[in-house]
Amino acid sequence: QVQLVESGGGLVQAGGSLRLSCSASGRTFNNDIMAWFRQAPGKERAFVAAISSSGGSMRYADSVKGRFTISRDNAKNTVYLQMNSLKPEDTAVYYCAAGYLDWDSNVDPRKYDYWGQGTQVTVSS
Numbered sequence: 396q397v398q399l400v401e402s403g404g405g406l407v408q409a410g411g412s413l414r415l416s417c418s419a420s421g422r423t424f425n426n427d428i429m430a431w432f433r434q435a436p437g438k439e440r441a442f443v444a445a446i447s448s449s450g451g452s453m454r455y456a457d458s459v460k461g462r463f464t465i466s467r468d469n470a471k472n473t474v475y476l477q478m479n480s481l482k483p484e485d486t487a488v489y490y491c492a493a494g495y496l497d498w499d500s501n502v503d504p505r506k507y508d509y510w511g512q513g514t515q516v517t518v519s520s
């Protein structure tokens with residue numbers, strides 16, 4: 396059974412940091428694009444960051460550029476999201492996603508095949 400399991404969410408004050416992890420199981424995801432999306436209450440799921448299968452290319456939403464860093468460890472079948480300088484507007488449920496898709500399509504959640512259950516990130520002001 397293929398599973399993506401996120402961890403590392405929590406409550407943090409504005410300006411603080413969190414590191415999210417997403418562990419994949421059931422098959423290797425070394426050939427997949429991995430990504431993070433987030434969904435705030437009452438809003439649609441939004442792209443945060445994506446990383447290519449080799450880890451050599453990354454893409455970020457404008458709202459998180461310079462503050463968030465996506466990385467992956469293919470030996471561990473795990474992708475990470477380091478979040479620094481957190482703001483209250485970063486509050487959301489964060490989801491990990493994986494898929495075999497074109498790099499140009501990586502901001503579209505419909506292109507991903509696998510999703511985690513989500514982890515809550517709450518940033519207090």
